[in-house]
Amino acid sequence: MADTSDNDDVPFNRDFPLKPGVVEEVVPGVRRVLCDNPSPFTFTGTVSYIVGRGKVAIIDPGPDSEVHAKALLDAVRGETVTHIFVTHTHRDHSPNTARIKAATGASVYAEGPHRASRPRFESEKHNPESGADRDFSPDVRLRDGEVVTGGGWALQAVTTPGHTANHMVFAWKDHNILFVGDHVMGWSTSIVAPPDGSMIDYMASLEKLSRRDEQLYFSGHGPEIRDAPRFVRYLARHRKAREASILHRLAKGEADIPTLVRAIYIGLDPRLSGAAGYSVLAHLEDMVARGLVLTDGDPVIGGRYRLDHDDFGSN
16 A cells, blocks of 8 residues: 655656456566556555465455456466465455455465554554454464475565554565565555554664565565665655655644645645655654654644754754
8 A cells, every 4th residue: 555645756667557357477486466456545456466386375365356356266277376475454455365265275374463553552543544454364473584385486474564563575585586565666655654554663674675685576566676675775765855854844843744744745636645644644753752853642643743952953
């Protein structure tokens, strides 16, 4: 799920002609099928991946869609689905898991059920941008670095919290490939929306990926990303520039989130104002935790924000 309001300085690629239901082999051993669920947040729709031949794994079965489930099952007709992997529990990625599991008997692998980014937020109302799938529960909960092997493939689990607390990507190291879900996308930046997401965690996960060797990323929406570590560095710089814009506006005086959105996102599509607000909120939570910004009350519940001038002036 993307924050399409947040896209002004990264070399995005929006050339993605794949049509819903069409099976495309993008590299040997990797097929992808697009779900017909386009939106300002999902681009042309959710992309599900099929890994291997004969005995295969499906990554991110997609939203609750009989049509998409049929397309995936048709794509593997005559083969055996042995594993289902889920990168995270948003409703455009995980709900179809139950349908694919019922049809194939495959076991489901993921980091865990949906949860808030911080334990203290569990009782808070989750934001409407998140689209949390609270019914999902994997058969096998994976730990960071754990490797799952199948018929001619092996996927390493890599925890990447930030977009959601339970976000996990999967590395096919032998092929220099990373299936990155919504943590990194080639067409737009990802929504990071408290209390589901956390900018603190997201930035740490970007740094974690930047140290890895995989050069080719397959995302949950849009085209593949080549020279991926370089692209990750672009994303990190972009987020730091967004933080600088927030600090620049707060240097002019105290402000609430709608005021910050109007100052930072010039010419924003009104449909994306909520996503922009959550992105700003995620940055503010991070900056409050680091002591750069002050607020009265909980930084995730919201309110008015101001600079800690003593700390800011000393940097």
